[in-house]
Amino acid sequence: MDAYILSLTIFVAINVALALSLNLISGFCGQISLGHAAFYGTGAYVSAILSVSGVPFAVSFVAGGIAAGILGFLVGLASLRVREDFLAITTMGVNFLFVGFVRKQGWLGGEIGITAIPKPMSDAGMATLAWILVAATAFLLVAIRRSWLGTGFTMIAQDEQAATSLGLNVGRFKLAAFVMGTAAAGMAGVIYAHVAQLIVPDAFGFVVSISILAMVVVGGIGSIFGVILGAVLLTLLPELARFANDYKLLIFGALMVAVMLISPGGLAGAFQRLRAR
Amino acid sequence: MFHLELLTVGLIQGAMYAMMALGLTLIYGLLRILHIAHAALFTLGAYAGVLAANAGLGLLPAAIVAVAIGGIAGPLVYVAIYRPLLDKPPYVALIASIGLLIALEDGFRLVFGPYGLSFDNNPWFITGWMIGGIYLNAVQAAIAVTAILSIAAFTWFARRTRAGVAWRATVTDPAMARTFGVEPDRVRIMSFAIASMLAAVAGVLIGLLNNLVEPTMGSIIAYKGLAIIVLGGLGNVPGTLVAALLLGVAESFGQTYLDQVLDRDAIAFLVLIVVLMVRPQGLFGKAG
Amino acid sequence: MDLLKTTSLSRSFGGVAAVRNVTLAVKDRELLSVIGPNGAGKTTLLKLITGQIPPDTGRIELFGRDVTAVPQYARAQMGIALTHQIVRPFRGMTLGENVTAAMGHGHFNQPVASLFHRPGAADTARARELLDLVGIGHAAGRSASEVPLGYLKRMQIARVLATDPKLLLLDEPLAGLNYSEAGQIADLIVRLNEGGRTVVLIEHNLGEVLRISHRVAVLDNGALLAEGLPAEVIARPDVRAAYLGKEAG
Numbered sequence: 001m002d003a004y005i006l007s008l009t010i011f012v013a014i015n016v017a018l019a020l021s022l023n024l025i026s027g028f029c030g031q032i033s034l035g036h037a038a039f040y041g042t043g044a045y046v047s048a049i050l051s052v053s054g055v056p057f058a059v060s061f062v063a064g065g066i067a068a069g070i071l072g073f074l075v076g077l078a079s080l081r082v083r084e085d086f087l088a089i090t091t092m093g094v095n096f097l098f099v100g101f102v103r104k105q106g107w108l109g110g111e112i113g114i115t116a117i118p119k120p121m122s123d124a125g126m127a128t129l130a131w132i133l134v135a136a137t138a139f140l141l142v143a144i145r146r147s148w149l150g151t152g153f154t155m156i157a158q159d160e161q162a163a164t165s166l167g168l169n170v171g172r173f174k175l176a177a178f179v180m181g182t183a184a185a186g187m188a189g190v191i192y193a194h195v196a197q198l199i200v201p202d203a204f205g206f207v208v209s210i211s212i213l214a215m216v217v218v219g220g221i222g223s224i225f226g227v228i229l230g231a232v233l234l235t236l237l238p239e240l241a242r243f244a245n246d247y248k249l250l251i252f253g254a255l256m257v258a259v260m261l262i263s264p265g266g267l268a269g270a271f272q273r274l275r276a277r
Numbered sequence: 278m279f280h281l282e283l284l285t286v287g288l289i290q291g292a293m294y295a296m297m298a299l300g301l302t303l304i305y306g307l308l309r310i311l312h313i314a315h316a317a318l319f320t321l322g323a324y325a326g327v328l329a330a331n332a333g334l335g336l337l338p339a340a341i342v343a344v345a346i347g348g349i350a351g352p353l354v355y356v357a358i359y360r361p362l363l364d365k366p367p368y369v370a371l372i373a374s375i376g377l378l379i380a381l382e383d384g385f386r387l388v389f390g391p392y393g394l395s396f397d398n399n400p401w402f403i404t405g406w407m408i409g410g411i412y413l414n415a416v417q418a419a420i421a422v423t424a425i426l427s428i429a430a431f432t433w434f435a436r437r438t439r440a441g442v443a444w445r446a447t448v449t450d451p452a453m454a455r456t457f458g459v460e461p462d463r464v465r466i467m468s469f470a471i472a473s474m475l476a477a478v479a480g481v482l483i484g485l486l487n488n489l490v491e492p493t494m495g496s497i498i499a500y501k502g503l504a505i506i507v508l509g510g511l512g513n514v515p516g517t518l519v520a521a522l523l524l525g526v527a528e529s530f531g532q533t534y535l536d537q538v539l540d541r542d543a544i545a546f547l548v549l550i551v552v553l554m555v556r557p558q559g560l561f562g563k564a565g
Numbered sequence: 566m567d568l569l570k571t572t573s574l575s576r577s578f579g580g581v582a583a584v585r586n587v588t589l590a591v592k593d594r595e596l597l598s599v600i601g602p603n604g605a606g607k608t609t610l611l612k613l614i615t616g617q618i619p620p621d622t623g624r625i626e627l628f629g630r631d632v633t634a635v636p637q638y639a640r641a642q643m644g645i646a647l648t649h650q651i652v653r654p655f656r657g658m659t660l661g662e663n664v665t666a667a668m669g670h671g672h673f674n675q676p677v678a679s680l681f682h683r684p685g686a687a688d689t690a691r692a693r694e695l696l697d698l699v700g701i702g703h704a705a706g707r708s709a710s711e712v713p714l715g716y717l718k719r720m721q722i723a724r725v726l727a728t729d730p731k732l733l734l735l736d737e738p739l740a741g742l743n744y745s746e747a748g749q750i751a752d753l754i755v756r757l758n759e760g761g762r763t764v765v766l767i768e769h770n771l772g773e774v775l776r777i778s779h780r781v782a783v784l785d786n787g788a789l790l791a792e793g794l795p796a797e798v799i800a801r802p803d804v805r806a807a808y809l810g811k812e813a814g
Contacts, residue, residue, distance in 0.1 A: 032368045034375075078550070081557045084367060085311055089507050090553055092500060093546030100543020104536070148672040148679040155655055155666055162653035165615060166666075166728055167641035168673040176676035206500065210375055217372050250383035256376025261361055264369050 006123045010195050012235045013130035014188045019215040019231035020137045020224070021184035026213075027222035028141070028150065029177035030157025031079050032088045035095035036185055036212050039068040041204025043186025044193040045102065048114045051194065057120035061190050068186020069179045076178030080171050083160075095206050102201045113200035117193055130191050137184050141224050153177060157222075207249070214252045218259050219266050226268025282411050283529045289417050291525020292424035296479040297498055298505040298521045299431065299514065300472025306448045306512035307468055309367060310359055313374040315476055316499030317381035318354070322347045322477025323484040323494060324389060331397045336485070343477045351473025352466045360462075378499060385492035393491030402488050416486045423482060427475055428518065434471075435514075444468060448512075497542050504549040508560050516561025524548065566629065568593045568732055568763045569645075574613055574623035583609040585787040587623075591732075591765055596758045598766045598774045598795075601784035602808055607767045608650055610784065611734050614765075615647045616640045627732070642674060646725035650736035650767075652717040654709035660720045661705035664692035667727035695723035700749060714741045719750065732763045739770045751777050775799060783808065 022036045047064035051057060075094055079087050102108050109115070119126075144150040152173045155163035164170050193199050211234070219230020234252065238245040263270045297319060304312045322343040329339035358377060362370045396402070401415035435441040446454040447464040454461060483498075484490040505524055509517030524545055531544040539547065552560055569591040576584045584606040591597050599607050612618045614625060616637035625633050632640055641647075655663050668688040672679035696702040699719040704712060709720070718738055725733065735754065739747040751773040758764045768774050774781065775795045782792040785807040791798050798804055 026368075032371070078554065082553050085309070085371075085511065086507060086553065086557065086559075088311065088368070088371060089503050090550060093504060093549045096500065096546045097539075097543045097550065100540030100546070101538070103540050104538055144680060147681065147683045148669040149676055151666050151669050151684060152673060152676065152679060154657070158655040158657050159653050161617070162649070162655065164638050165617070165641055165647045165649070165653075166673070166724070167638050167670050169638050169676075172674070173676045207379070210379060213372065214376070247383065247387070249379045250387065253376040253378070253380025253383065257358060257373045257380065260365075260369050260373035260376070261358070264365055 003123065006127055007195070008236075008239060010123070010127045010130045010191070012232055013127070013134050014192050015212070015215060015235045016134045016228055016231040017130070017137050017188040018185055018212045019219065019227050020134070020141055021181040021188070022212050023216050023221065023224070023227045024141060024144070024184075025177050025181040027216060027227070028144065028157065029153040029174060031174060031177065032084070033075075033091040033209075034088050034206070034213065035075070035091035035093070035098075035209050036182075037204040037206070037208035038095045038098035039072055039182035039185040040189040040192070040208070040212075041098055041102070041199075041201075042071050042182075043068040043189030044199050044204065045108060045114070045189075046186075047190040048117045048193040048199055049108070051117055051120075052114060057118075057194065060194075061187065064190035064193075065183045065187040068189065069183035072178040072182025072185075073175060075182070076175040079174050079178065092206065092209075095204075095209050099201045099205050102204075109200075111201065113198060113203075114193075115198050117197045117199070119197055120194055123195070126191060126195050130188075130195075133184070133187055133191065138224060138228065140180065140184075145224065149173070149176070211252060214256050217264075217266055218255050220268025220270075221266060223266065223268030226266050226271075229267055281409075283533060284526060285411050285413070286417075287526035287529030288522060289420050289525070290529060291522035292421050293479055293483060294498070294501065294505055294525055295518050295521035296424050296427060296475045297502045298509070298517045299428065300475045301502045302506040302509065302512055302514055302517040303468050303472050305506060306514075307444075307465055308359065308363065308370075310370045311367075311374065311503055312359075312472075313371070313499050313503065314354060314358075314377040314381065315472065315502065316495030317378050318347050318351055318473040319476040319480040319483075319498060320382065320385055320490075320492065320495040321350055322473075322480030323490040324385065324394070324480075325477065326481035327394045327396055327484055327490045331394070336396075336399075336401065340478065340481045343481045344474045347473040347475075347477025347480075348470045351469040351476075354473075355465060355469040360465075378496070382492050382496065389490075389492065391492065393489045393494075395488050395490075396485065399485060399488050401485055416482065420482045420486065423478055427478065431471070431475075440464075440467065501542070501545045504545045508549055508552055510559035510561040513559075513561050516559065520560060566593050567591065567626070568595075568628060569614065569765070570626040571610075571614065572624040572626070574610070574620050574625065576609055576613055576618065576620050582787045584613060584620075584784075587784070587787075587789050589782055589789060589792070591763060594758070594761060594763055596754070596764045596766065596777060596779045597782060598768060598778040598780075599782045599784060600768065600771065600774060600808070601790070605784040606787035607784055608736060609787075611647065611736055611765075611767060614734060615645065638673070641728070641730075642670070644729075644731040645734060646728055646730035646732070647734045648718075648721040648725055648736060648738055650740070652714065652721060654717050654720060656708075656710040659706050659708055660696060660701065660712065660716065661689065661692050663709055663720055664695050664723045664727050665689050667724045668692060670728040692723070692727060695726050696720070698726070699723045699753060715743075715746055718742060722750070722753070726757070730762065732765070733757065735764065735766045735768075737767055737769065739768055739773060747773060771799075 026032050043064035046067040047060035050060040050063055078090050082090055103111055152168050155168055156170055160170055215231040215234045216227050220226030238248045259266055301312055301315050325346040326339050326343035329342040330336055358373055359370055405412055405414035443459040444464050446459055447461050451461040505520045506517050509520035528544050532541045567590040571587055571589050574587045601607055613620050665684055665688050672682055693702055693705055696705050699722050701716050701719050704716055739750055747770055755777050778795050781795045781798045783790040783804050790807055791801055791804050
């Protein structure tokens, strides 16, 4: 396979994994997060530091996921204190804080970031790993949707107080959503760091969080198939049409506005309405 | 003396935040919308100002042009984007607002170029005075004066005019306001006009202060603005003003003493998160 | 045995006492109604009992255990259930799904374990039975965001029954229902009570309250004014003054 196509498939996979993991937190459990890139970045930075200092990739991979999950647990704790608008702003703040902190840390490479991250396997191997992560995340989401865990998430998303009064341990369920979603984002970050072999703070900034959110809402927040479609489309669009690359943010932004105005359920919602007709 | 200077610079920065955050909190109080796209109106105002000034108008007429454009564009955003979304869950308007901001910022970049525009002639930038051992240039002075005047004008408007009373009634109870002949939609349009005019003035002033107007000059301020209104206790006008000044000062000291650990722009969010964990309703919000 | 006991329970909001010094016991299998004029503190009392808000002072015991510091969800898991005065359906679900969701109550404390269990046909069937019991089985497939209020009131009862509670707290379950619907729901409450569930009922429909209650407690201005047999309580002059006086004014 062409090297360009191969690296493209890896980035598509990374974005699909990111979008699915955000969908778990924001779509399934209803906790709007505007800072998903902070967890993606945590996985990338932790694994990069470890790999550069000679730790085997398998260990870096797991450590990146765990580190992101721990940060996710802490932000999840915040979601027990603050709700809705306040939570959205808090998660946005976490993202700015992450970038603002990393940028000033000499041991994390500061503005220049971490370079010469060793590549653990061929591009084909990395692509396979990335798609395994996608498959595992998608499988987890399908399993959640069918289980009582998914029922609990839906209850929280639709009416937290009603869920509590029926005996749902809302706090633990929210934490579960945050930990699982952020750990998966961390693993996507590990793959990104080891494919790009170079990471800088801005690769995990607020704009990245918004791009991930755009994939989720364009695909259809809460829908598994829709979100996969949204992530694939929005990743490929700027690549397929050269002109679109220049207008990437314009297109992402306009799509977010248009989808909210026309079909807040995204592509999945639109399909559903067509089928219902 | 050094600390006094940090305090002054911080207060001026805070005054600028206050002008932005006042609009954000007005709109939140009225519609429960986190109006992130407010920053696009700030940037729009700055571009209008720099283009008008460079076309040969004086700085003051250019600022008036910018304010007029802001006053028209803000209500348009409400009518085109927010009004159709009022009955949807809150995240819908939030996402639309974020989308609008990044689309407009990219639009500014495409139309006006990525490197930004400077004022051909910026006399305020080079005029300055030593006051009590602290150097202030005319733009900084103008920011302080404009902020005080516009906040005073707003307070007068809200307390002493018919339109202001209608606005406050609509915030408290839209249905009740309607029975007294106040049309909530007109109040909302008016609020967007006022908020956006404030943002446009702030944009022109920041353009003058940095002598640069660039596409993304609004984003950091937009996000900080949200942190400020949350700190101030969403929808609480006096709380928002105090939070804005506090943040300006915290940043000016933080930039000096925390520079090794944390980026200046992250300070707002550090303060935000710490405060919210201790007081989830914000510094000046009511509990429950 | 007292199933529920509050001791000197008080709670105020911004300096205004909503519930003051309320000591009240509910016996196993009792059907107790709490009545009183609007603003007497009835809903606040229920919120204190369920744990939605903490008391300023006082103690709450459930099933003989002090639960004053136990969070709301955990009290619900102990077997108390609340139907909300202002209906709180899961609006994105059908009525049937609302009730089925509550069938998962055995899994609501352990998110990780709950991933390995899923709602099955038995849960859906039981949910349908419960909706039949409250008289809206035919509407199981309708969305909770488009049915009339009466349906949501009934669905809420079915939904809490899915958690198999020992103590039912019903906050104005008859409000907004017409005469015959109210009678049906009141009869259902009696049947549930006779089936072994203890009931605390807050209700303005005095006719039904007097017809079905074992005992009545009257709240006025947040304080317990009287309690006893329905006919005796309602005959007391102070109750008539407090209750009817305010209703008229």
